[in-house]
Each structure stands twice: as structure tokens, then as C-alpha cells.
Amino acid sequence: xxxxxxxxxxxxxxxGAVDAxxxxxxxxxxxxxEIIGRGTDEIIKEEDLRKRLxxxxxxxxxxxxxxxxxxxxxxxxxxxxxxxxxQDxxxxxxFLIGDFTGMIGDPTGKNVxxxxxxxxxxxxNAQTYKEQVFKVLDxxxxxxxxxxxxxGQKSAKDLVELASQYTVARMLERDDFEKRYREGSPIAxxxxxxxxxxxxxxxxxxxxxxxxxxxxxxNLLVGRHLQQQFDQAPQIIITLPLLEGLDGVQKMxxxxxxxxxxxxxxxxxxxxxxSISDELMWRYFDLLxxxxxxELDTLKAQMAEGxxxxxxxxxxxxxxxxxxxxxxxADAAQQAFVARFQRGEQPEDxxxxxxxxxxxxxxxxxxxxxxxxTASNSEAFRMIKQGAVKIDGEKVSDRGLMMQxxxxxxxxxxxxxxxxxxxxxx
Amino acid sequence: xxxxxxxxxxxxxxxGAVDAxxxxxxxxxxxxxEIIGRGTDEIIKEEDLRKRLxxxxxxxxxxxxxxxxxxxxxxxxxxxxxxxxxQDxxxxxxFLIGDFTGMIGDPTGKNVxxxxxxxxxxxxNAQTYKEQVFKVLDxxxxxxxxxxxxxGQKSAKDLVELASQYTVARMLERDDFEKRYREGSPIAxxxxxxxxxxxxxxxxxxxxxxxxxxxxxxNLLVGRHLQQQFDQAPQIIITLPLLEGLDGVQKMxxxxxxxxxxxxxxxxxxxxxxSISDELMWRYFDLLxxxxxxELDTLKAQMAEGxxxxxxxxxxxxxxxxxxxxxxxADAAQQAFVARFQRGEQPEDxxxxxxxxxxxxxxxxxxxxxxxxTASNSEAFRMIKQGAVKIDGEKVSDRGLMMQxxxxxxxxxxxxxxxxxxxxxx
Numbered sequence: 001x002x003x004x005x006x007x008x009x010x011x012x013x014x015x016g017a018v019d020a021x022x023x024x025x026x027x028x029x030x031x032x033x034e035i036i037g038r039g040t041d042e043i044i045k046e047e048d049l050r051k052r053l054x055x056x057x058x059x060x061x062x063x064x065x066x067x068x069x070x071x072x073x074x075x076x077x078x079x080x081x082x083x084x085x086x087q088d089x090x091x092x093x094x095f096l097i098g099d100f101t102g103m104i105g106d107p108t109g110k111n112v113x114x115x116x117x118x119x120x121x122x123x124x125n126a127q128t129y130k131e132q133v134f135k136v137l138d139x140x141x142x143x144x145x146x147x148x149x150x151x152g153q154k155s156a157k158d159l160v161e162l163a164s165q166y167t168v169a170r171m172l173e174r175d176d177f178e179k180r181y182r183e184g185s186p187i188a189x190x191x192x193x194x195x196x197x198x199x200x201x202x203x204x205x206x207x208x209x210x211x212x213x214x215x216x217x218x219n220l221l222v223g224r225h226l227q228q229q230f231d232q233a234p235q236i237i238i239t240l241p242l243l244e245g246l247d248g249v250q251k252m253x254x255x256x257x258x259x260x261x262x263x264x265x266x267x268x269x270x271x272x273x274x275s276i277s278d279e280l281m282w283r284y285f286d287l288l289x290x291x292x293x294x295e296l297d298t299l300k301a302q303m304a305e306g307x308x309x310x311x312x313x314x315x316x317x318x319x320x321x322x323x324x325x326x327x328x329x330a331d332a333a334q335q336a337f338v339a340r341f342q343r344g345e346q347p348e349d350x351x352x353x354x355x356x357x358x359x360x361x362x363x364x365x366x367x368x369x370x371x372x373x374t375a376s377n378s379e380a381f382r383m384i385k386q387g388a389v390k391i392d393g394e395k396v397s398d399r400g401l402m403m404q405x406x407x408x409x410x411x412x413x414x415x416x417x418x419x420x421x422x423x424x425x426x
Numbered sequence: 427x428x429x430x431x432x433x434x435x436x437x438x439x440x441x442g443a444v445d446a447x448x449x450x451x452x453x454x455x456x457x458x459x460e461i462i463g464r465g466t467d468e469i470i471k472e473e474d475l476r477k478r479l480x481x482x483x484x485x486x487x488x489x490x491x492x493x494x495x496x497x498x499x500x501x502x503x504x505x506x507x508x509x510x511x512x513q514d515x516x517x518x519x520x521f522l523i524g525d526f527t528g529m530i531g532d533p534t535g536k537n538v539x540x541x542x543x544x545x546x547x548x549x550x551n552a553q554t555y556k557e558q559v560f561k562v563l564d565x566x567x568x569x570x571x572x573x574x575x576x577x578g579q580k581s582a583k584d585l586v587e588l589a590s591q592y593t594v595a596r597m598l599e600r601d602d603f604e605k606r607y608r609e610g611s612p613i614a615x616x617x618x619x620x621x622x623x624x625x626x627x628x629x630x631x632x633x634x635x636x637x638x639x640x641x642x643x644x645n646l647l648v649g650r651h652l653q654q655q656f657d658q659a660p661q662i663i664i665t666l667p668l669l670e671g672l673d674g675v676q677k678m679x680x681x682x683x684x685x686x687x688x689x690x691x692x693x694x695x696x697x698x699x700x701s702i703s704d705e706l707m708w709r710y711f712d713l714l715x716x717x718x719x720x721e722l723d724t725l726k727a728q729m730a731e732g733x734x735x736x737x738x739x740x741x742x743x744x745x746x747x748x749x750x751x752x753x754x755x756a757d758a759a760q761q762a763f764v765a766r767f768q769r770g771e772q773p774e775d776x777x778x779x780x781x782x783x784x785x786x787x788x789x790x791x792x793x794x795x796x797x798x799x800t801a802s803n804s805e806a807f808r809m810i811k812q813g814a815v816k817i818d819g820e821k822v823s824d825r826g827l828m829m830q831x832x833x834x835x836x837x838x839x840x841x842x843x844x845x846x847x848x849x850x851x852x
């Protein structure tokens with residue numbers, strides 16, 4: 001099969017369905033644009049998005065996801081929230097699982113960690129995804145698709161033709177490729193094909209909008225380019241910032257330990273969200289809350305007038321826990337959190353410190369003495385032996401524990417020595 | 427279908443068939459290596475070739491050809507002669523027509539001259555090829571193959587896997603890619619896939635040897651690399667120089683006009699071959715003659731002892747014309763050539779000149795006066811009008827004729843003014 005080229009002018013003007021009746025009110029479109037735009041990094045091109053909204057188009061909003069086993073944290077939900085916002089505005093969201101490339105092995109055997117997914121594994125991962133993402137998305141307005149549907153039927157010839165649509169020089173302009181090429185780190189040829197496949201997915205899906213992290217901008221632009229080559233109107237691309245982790249410095253990531261998993265217990269979530277700085281709280285409100293911007297403005301005004309930031313943080317934590325558990329669980333977590341303070345289990349005010357640590361981290365004893373929580377490494381070792389050292393309330397038993405950059409939490413020695421610590425990469 | 431990986435140790439040691447009885451005489455192998463090596467640019471690795479020959483392996487010698495309509499000249503026959511030499515030594519030659527890529531269009535529409543071949547056109551071109559090349563090759567020992575046989579069945583997934591076997595940096599080391607990238611001339615992504623396809627052809631064919639022009643060295647090396655990835659012994663690669671045209675400077679090429687087409691008449695061939703310099707004659711003997719090196723040494727000794735180079739050139743012309751026509755035609759062409767001199771139609775000795783010309787060439791009148799064949803441009807115009815100016819015996823009628831770099835031939839004005847001219851690029 002060849003690459004189908006749909007070439008009617010109608011499709012060129014509008015990939016999605018148009019309600020001919022619809023002439024949407026300008027104020028309504030402005031309100032929609034405000035919701036869509038909140039917290040985004042870039043919209044290319046916003047004017048084009050406005051035009052389609054004014055026409056009353058029901059947009060097809062594509063977002064691609066890895067086919068590898070998903071284990072989502074709040075960082076991932078930034079984009080899910082934006083997808084939900086589109087759904088609330090009546091648009092269709094396409095949750096695209098990029099299984100075509102996930103099912104391709106690494107025949108060089110160089111990447112030993114790269115696991116080739118079987119169709120059964122892809123299906124199982126899709127189920128896991130659904131269980132998680134439908135806590136945010138409306139299943140009725142979500143198309144779950146797999147790009148193997150169309151890419152699995154393409155021939156080598158089709159792929160050569162697709163590759164002919166782009167140049168080596170433009171591909172090498174992608175930040176990470178450019179850097180790796182300059183540094184002499186190998187880029188395998190097929191890595192140049194993946195952005196083409198991702199771009200072609202937009203053609204196959206006739207996407208009106210594609211969203212991704214800021215690190216995806218290049219790939220999203222390839223989609224625009226290919227749609228034009230295939231006589232489709234180029235998709236609008238929306239990039240979203242990468243959410244900072246609890247430390248407020250590095251991006252939220254499981255491997256850095258600075259994350260809130262959406263499977264965590266209400267108590268764990270509550271404690272972690274309450275640990276973030278006031279500044280980061282507003283960032284989280286922007287990217288994670290569904291409250292209208294006007295409400296956020298009200299909250300900000302309240303804080304400026306002296307309302308305790310802790311109470312505002314409560315509202316953030318409550319909203320997020322309600323979403324991934326339920327409102328009752330959020331209430332309970334909040335009560336438990338308050339009770340801990342009332343029982344004096346953790347002081348409301350404690351010193352905050354941050355340290356830059358080397359690539360292999362810092363030993364717990366060295367960290368404790370550096371922070372002045374112990375007088376020396378040997379006192380630290382003794383306190384650990386006695387079970388008097390806790391991290392986020394958990395006793396430390398390994399005196400050789402290495403603390404890594406990205407850590408953000410509370411260290412406690414005995415009953416009176418406390419410190420909230422952020423570790424960053426040196 | 428996936429890329430089959432044959433992985434037995436036997437195949438790793440030897441792609442071709444081995445006659446278990448055969449233990450080949452060292453002297454015989456040395457003689458074969460001398461024949462194979464004559465006129466080649468490079469053999470990688472000659473030691474490996476020697477080993478396979480000593481084992482008595484019947485080698486599979488692959489040479490790739492363009493699927494576009496062939497119109498061969500002596501330049502193309504350099505490699506055909508070497509293929510023939512392998513056949514004479516008992517090996518199998520694979521005449522591979524790269525039709526897979528020839529049937530792929532240029533969907534960007536940028537390359538308007540690129541014609542997509544239909545299967546029928548590919549078949550017709552193959553017939554034309556056969557008519558020409560079987561004047562040199564032994565049909566019995568020639569496999570004519572098309573790479574669409576295996577590439578046409580590959581999926582997009584297979585091609586991605588194939589692409590993963592090579593890096594962008596190594597691809598950009600290819601001379602022409604490096605130059606184009608540096609100069610900012612676009613390289614379409616699929617151009618990086620073609621060397622991979624060519625390399626995979628060697629895997630599919632289990633080639634022991636691949637030959638090509640020196641400009642093909644990079645692609646031949648990709649074949650070596652891929653065979654190793656697919657657990658085959660890497661093919662030996664043999665590069666052959668590009669034959670100089672009649673001018674002895676630029677490579678033989680139809681567009682430069684300095685060629686001898688294998689479809690030309692015996693008289694045309696004879697005249698053209700007789701026009702080359704004595705130095706170029708030895709080059710042509712090396713690359714175009716089937717005579718053993720010992721005979722060439724004898725001819726060289728004869729010339730050193732005073733034999734007329736013209737007579738030696740007769741032998742070269744006779745051999746080549748016998749190959750593409752027959753021996754009787756070669757005799758007749760030689761007699762006609764001699765008769766022309768005896769009738770004084772062209773002096774045996776005439777001045778030889780060479781000129782460097784600009785990209786758009788030099789006007790015939792300017793050239794004639796520059797060479798002193800006419801006193802002025804206006805005399806040149808007058809002589810042309812009188813029909814007194816000839817190029818290689820053909821009257822010039824167009825006074826605006828532009829002479830291009832690559833021209834090598836005889837200019838004549840009236841009955842007494844002669845010059846053999848070579849035009850080179852400025």
C-alpha cells in the first residue's frame with residue numbers, strides 16, 4: 001500500500017468535522033483559548049487555533065505515549081489535564097500508543113535494556129494506561145489508538161518514500177541529535193526515522209492539534225510538515241512545560257525520587273504535596289489544578305492579604321487526592337496530616353536547607369553532620385544504630401545509605417532535630 | 427517477514443560453495459590473483475581473497491547496476507571485463523539490477539527528472555542490459571537478479587531494523603554526503619537508506635565479492651558491515667578506477683562526449699581508439715584488454731625497441747572491435763582506416779593541442795583562430811560557410827557551435843590545416 005494522499009480542498013482547510021451551523025461566539029472562543037493556553041509553553045499557531053474554534057470545528061487532539069509499562073506520576077498528568085480541558089470543551093482526544101516502534105528490536109544488541117514488546121504486552125500496557133488515565137480523561141471522548149494499525153501495514157518502500165520527505169540537515173537540527181552528533185555520541189540511522197513515523201501518525205489520524213512536552217517540539221513540527229506534504233491542514237502544536245519535581249529544581253521523575261505517583265496512598269500524596277515550597281505551589285496550581293484562573297487569582301490575593309499558605313496548599317493537595325482517590329480520602333488524609341502536627345510528630349516550622357551533591361550522591365551520615373543534625377559522622381552512625389534517624393518518618397537502618405540529587409524530604413534525628421532538605425545535582 | 431539471520435559457523439566461514447576435495451595449488455592462486463588484481467584500485471582484503479581461493483571456493487561475485495535504461499560505453503566495460511575474468515576462473519557473477527529503489531518515486535516532486543520505473547520498464551531495461559553485457563559476460567555463469575525480489579517483500583519494520591545497524595555519523599563520512607552537508611545542499615533522509623539497501627543486497631545474495639567503481643567504495647563497505655551483523659563472512663570488495671575518456675583527462679562519459687559507445691560502428695570505434703595518446707593506450711590495454719599481462723609486457727618492449735605505436739594501437743582497436751562486433755568487422759575497419767591515410771585524407775602526424783575552456787564551452791570560430799587554423803574569427807566563419815571546416819571528418823554547418831570540455835578529436839580547415847585537440851574544463 002502507498003501513503004494515501006487525501007487532497008480535497010475541504011480536508012485541506014479542516015481535518016476535523018465541521019458543524020456547518022456553528023458560528024461560535026468570539027467571547028466563547030476567547031474563553032476556550034484562555035483555558036487551553038494556561039500553563040502552555042507555546043502554541044503554533046494560536047491564530048490558526050482561534051480560526052478553527054470560531055468555525056465550530058470539533059478538533060481531533062492527538063497525544064502520543066510510550067508503549068512501555070506506564071507508571072504515571074503527577075508530571076505525566078500535566079498533559080492529561082490539558083487533554084481533559086479539550087474534552088470539556090467538546091473536542092475529541094486521541095490517546096495514541098506508539099507501539100509500532102516499541103515492537104521493533106535492537107538487532108545490534110547494543111541496547112541490552114531495550115525490551116521488545118509483544119502484541120500481548122502492548123495490549124496489557126494499554127489496559128494499565130486506561131486504568132490510570134481515565135481518572136483524568138473522559139472515556140467517552142477518548143479514542144485509544146495504536147500506530148501499528150497503519151505503520152504495521154507499511155512496506156519498506158512506503159518508508160523510503162516517507163523518509164524522502166525530510167532532510168538530514170533538518171533532522172540534525174533537533175537539539176539532542178545536534179548535541180550527540182557534535183559530541184561524537186552515536187545516533188543510529190533508525191532514530192532519524194522515528195520522528196517521521198510520529199509525524200506520519202498525525203497524517204493517518206488527521207490530527208488538528210498535537211500536544212507534547214517542550215522536548216517534543218521538533219517531532220510535533222515534523223507532523224505539521226508531513227501533513228502539508230499530504231495535502232492536509234497542518235496541525236496546531238501545543239507544547240507543555242515539564243513539571244518540576246518536589247525539589248522545585250529538576251523535572252519530576254521516578255528515577256530522581258522527586259515525584260508523586262498517582263498510585264500512592266492519600267497520606268503519601270498529602271505529605272509530599274505539603275512539602276513543596278510556596279512558589280512551587282503556584283506552579284502546581286497552574287499545571288495540575290482544574291480550577292479556573294479566576295479562582296487561582298482569588299487564592300493569590302488571599303495569600304497576599306495574609307492567609308496561611310499552608311491552608312492554600314491544603315486546597316491543592318485536596319483537589320489532587322480527590323481526583324486520584326476521592327474526596328473522602330482527601331479529607332481523611334488532611335485530618336491525619338493535621339493530627340501529626342498536633343501530636344508534635346513534625347514541627348510546622350523547620351529549617352530548610354539545600355545541598356548540591358555529586359553524581360553518586362552523598363552518604364546519609366555525611367549529610368546529617370553537614371546539616372548539623374549530628375555533631376559528627378560517628379554520632380550519625382550511632383544514632384542510626386539506635387533507630388533515631390528518620391527520613392520522611394521512616395527509620396533509616398542502612399548506615400551506608402546514599403542520598404541522591406532530586407531528594408526532597410524531612411530528615412529527623414531524635415525527637416528535636418529536624419530539617420527539610422533538597423538535594424540537587426552538583 | 428524479518429531479516430533472516432543465518433548464523434551457522436559454516437556460513438560464517440564461507441558464503442559460497444566449497445568443494446571439499448579442492449586444495450588449490452598456490453601458484454594457480456597467485457596467477458588468479460594477478461588476473462583479478464590487474465588495473466584494480468583496491469582489494470579489501472586481498473589476504474582474505476587468497477584464503478578463499480586456496481580453499482577452492484566458487485565465489486559469488488556481485489556487481490550492482492542502475493535500473494535506468496542502459497547505454498553502455500567502454501567505461502562501463504571495465505567492470506564487465508573484471509566480471510568476465512572471474513567467470514573465466516570458474517566463479518559465479520551476479521548481475522544485480524537495483525530495481526527496488528528505481529521503482530520508488532520522489533513524492534516531494536522536487537526531482538522532476540526522476541522517472542519512476544514500472545516493473546515492465548525494469549524488465550525491458552534488463553533485456554537491453556543483457557543484449558549488451560553478454561557481449562562480454564558468459565551467460566551461463568551469470569545470475570541476473572533484481573533486488574526487488576527481497577526488498578519488495580520487506581516491511582517498514584524490517585527497514586527500521588536495517589537502519590538501526592548503522593550510524594548517522596558514519597553515513598555522513600561518505601565523501602559526497604559530507605560535502606553536501608558541509609555546503610548546505612540538502613540530503614533527503616531516504617538517501618541514507620539506499621546504502622543500507624545496497625548493503626543488505628550482499629546479505630541476501632551471500633556475496634563473497636562485490637565490485638564497483640572507486641566512487642562506490644563506501645557503499646561496498648556497508649555491505650561488509652551488514653554481512654557481519656547477519657553472521658556472514660564479510661565480502662571482499664574490489665574497487666576499479668573510472669576509465670578516462672578519449673581526452674585522457676576526464677572520466678569517460680556520454681555527456682562529456684569523450685566516449686566510445688559499445689553500439690558504435692566499427693569505423694567509429696576504430697577512429698576514436700586510434701585518436702588516443704600513446705600513454706592512454708597502455709591504460710586502455712590494462713583496463714579493457716583481455717590479453718595476459720605478459721603479452722602487454724611484450725608489446726611495451728616492442729615499442730621501446732622502436733615498433734610504431736600506431737601498430738600497437740591497431741591491436742588494441744582490433745581486440746575491442748572484435749568483442750563488440752566481430753573479427754572480420756575489425757579487419758575491415760582497420761583497412762578502411764589505413765586507406766584513409768593512404769588517400770591523404772588525414773595526415774598521420776599532426777599537431778596536438780589542448781585548451782582549457784569555460785563551463786559554457788568555446789565557440790568553434792574562436793577555437794579555430796586560437797589554434798591558428800584560421801587567421802581570425804571572420805576567416806573561420808567564412809570557411810564554415812564554404813563547408814571547409816570539419817570535425818572528425820564531419821562538416822561543420824553551425825557557425826555558432828559551442829565546443830565543450832571533454833572534446834577530443836581532429837579539427838580540419840581546408841585540405842592542409844589539421845589539429846588534434848583536447849578540451850578540458852577550466
